[in-house]
Amino acid sequence: MQRYHDTRSDPLPIHSPQRDIERANLERQMAEFLLRGGEIEQVGHKMSSAPATFTINPERTPVYAHLFSPVPDATQEVMPPAQIGGPIPENNTHAALIMADAVLGNSPKWIARKHHMTEKYVRQVARDYHITFHTQR
Structure with a gap:
């Protein structure tokens, strides 16, 4: 049994060509997203010592904004005042x-x-x- 973890045999080290390619792809896609008008909203604990996290809000993105637009409901039935309190x-x-x-x-x-x-x-x-x-x- 090893006393310390040996990182030489890890499948993907922190700095590897595969991770560098993936990191570049993510940065490119995020830049394209921001150019199309998307916004990235930063959320999380304000007093946390961890690095700040971000969440993409689907309501404010141009891709999914139409899914959250209010739909007028024409089938609402208005109850007469006599039935409400009785x-x-x-x-x-x-x-x-x-x-x-x-x-x-x-x-x-x-x-x-x-x-x-x-x-x-x-x-x-x-x-x-x-x-x-x-x-x-």
Whole structure:
């Protein structure tokens, strides 16, 4: 076992002809990207001791900008004001069941289990319809 790592047998050293060619290709492609109007936005931690990183924002590049442009949605349905604030008809039947059990003295937990609802939902409907319980738990 070697005490230290021997870098002579590494497949690609830091300065090799292959890496120099790749580095030159990347610099050329980045220059072409900037000439076409692309922008490189620098992001990362400001107090980091590591070298600054950069990210190419696809929303601001000329290649992908059309994918992020807002599309007008013509199928939006406007709800009339009467339906926005009114209770849901299903809630009316749930409120009636909850109110009947609350008058009998049952707790919200017991009512929820009996009618296959969650206790949170029972308490929300009770709050909306001003239903009071004799026992809470």
